[in-house]
Amino acid sequence: MHAATRDARPVVRILGTHGVPAAYGGFETAAENVALHLRDHGWRPVVYCQADGRGPIVEDVWNGIDRVTIPVARDGWLGTSLFDLRSIRHATRFRDPCLTFGYNTAVFNIAQRALGIPNVINMDGIEWSRARWGVIRQAILYVNERIACWVGDELIADHPVIEDYLARKARRSKLHTITYGANTVLDAPTAPVAELGLEPGRYLTIVCRPIPENSILELVTAFSRRPRGVQLAVLGTYGDDDPFHRAVREAASPEVVFPGSVYEPERLAAIRYHGLAYLHGHTVGGTNPSLVEAMAAGNPVIAHDNPYNRWVAGDGALYFDSVDSAAEQIDALLESESLRGRLSATVRERHAAEFTWEHVAGQYETLIASVSARRPELVSEPDVGATA
Template identity: 30%
Template sequence: MIFVKGSNFLNKREIFIIGAKGIPAKYGGFESFVDQLTARNQDEDLHYNVACRRDLSDNKSDYFEYNGATCFNVDVPNVGPARAILYDIKSFDQAIAEIKKRHINKPIVYVLACRIGPFINHLKRKLKPYNGLLFINPDGHEWLRAKWSLPVRKYWKYSEKLMVKYSDLLICDSQSIEDYINRDYQMYNPRTTYISYGSDLVKADISESDYKVRKWYETHYVRKNEYYLIVGRFVPENNYETMIKEFMMSGTEKDLVIITNVEKNSFYEKLLEETHFSEDKRIKFVGTVYDKELLKYIRENAFAYIHGHEVGGTNPSLLEALGSTKINLLLDVGFNKEVGENSALYWSKQSGALAKLIEQADALSADEIEQLDQASTQRIADAYSWSFIVGEYEKEFLEVN
């Protein structure tokens, strides 16, 4: 194995992270989490090892260092939907090979998401000779996602059950998920803890005068502070149909800007048929925005953010919105309410509820808007800053026997 000259890994607690596509982060929540966790590592007694998919990695070497972590590339063939499962299994096996080669005692293998339940007991046995521990992040209710067929959803639920059964610790990024794990799997007496996902309170490093800002607003005929914003994956469980229908029912003169990976698929066609959104000039699907600074600027200059996510744990888009958008209208489910608390406004899927809330938001005074803005910003600072979250992880990794 190739290490950076001068690196010393003796007597460190070795953490192997499996399940993210890799770092540097380019793809999603888990990747951003691992990027932050490694970048902010302040404890010299911890060393991270991160599995990366070679086909998605900028560095194609077998091993490379990033953020002080040792990253190891994993080759995984394209076997269709099962590719993510195979990736986790191969990553686990490569981690075991490194543990064996380096004679590591008491390593922690931290698996993100519950994809490999049917294989986890076999894999965990390989850790036993090294006094290793298996930590798992159960993520959200993947088995409820509408994008999966019924057999796949059954696999997810069964896989989750086995991951819970054989874990040494489940780190839940949502209190609602932790409650669910302890309630539904009490027969296994699972050991759980709650450590949320994180977010930063950093203003966009661009301004109205930047060309890319002017171009985006002009291209989509959008004006600052004159639009409601939705950001999220284009999937049914994020309640696009309800949000669009309710917005169209409302009397607001502002636009609805939807940033998503929209595809002209059956879900899109059904949405168009059910809502006729193309007939409302306020509804604007603007595609994706991968420029992080531009997206941050768009959030900061929205009038309000609408969040309809119903499945999953603490959602990164919600944290970013609370930290940057003045008014936040959230679907009233446990995942969202535990994050927003009294710093947001809430709506149900009952007909007319969101439409009414949009009109109420339009009528808020400048002082009321400022109070909501300050409360949501403070909520992120108090409970979700990356420095706090990483500190909680470091304590958990170092204090476990």
């Protein structure tokens, strides 16, 4: 007979993302890096993963992280909501603390509250306020934000401005600012750059969702006012069916290129690293992952002038609030190598101080440990396995 062993590591169940390995966006990347940090610091992270189709729940291990994969046959918001519901049903069979990314389905998190299961919720900015959702979805998100402020034992804001906003709806003592992280990029291959027809050190980048609130039209218009001698690579999918996408393309000079979407983290890191500068037009949203990743690659930044971006990039960016000021900042940046060098050094210092995954995930661990310590009776059901 083989001896049965019990995994004595403390458990945290991570909900609210598509799962690991990260392949979708900021929340998935955060969940993966937090889980890896917890794994390396004596925890047993269990990440809930969404799969397409039908079938039974599958439990396995990826890279030392336990996964619970739940198939869902629906697409879009309904599919995500159903996945969240099934994840919470599974997680509440145990009495482990939970880390939930997002409040979109916080009504389901009432289950953890009712059962006395600690739940730390990352509140994901002021998502309900985005006009692209439409009135009905905005209302649903607003209600769920209020519910999350009530049911969450601790609430994470990714930016001090978001924490101040949440303080109007939840007591300040359970609010914590923990930012988004990015891995430092000190070298990268040039092949991903060449594949896009770009020349290292001879292009600027815009990397964001192609929507009006990200100031893409303003930045493309500003860049296109006169010949620059370098290119502007606007990453993302800009189709002919969307009026805004057409407007951006029509405003572009011949030096603006649209190479399409790039999702692979390694390729994106290389494209950023070899870029001359990064243009960041986001007007809302707390700490933006794209800005942090540009800083991690040492990119000089031109950013929209708002409290979100100023806190993140600090003195490592030039700021604009109109097409005219954006054009002026592009002129200044391209004309001065010493300015670019100073901005690059400053964003690297800012990233190292606040936005490394070691620092960010360490704050998550401290918060989860604090919540767990308040409920010493919470013990996960033992996992029994065969050992040689």
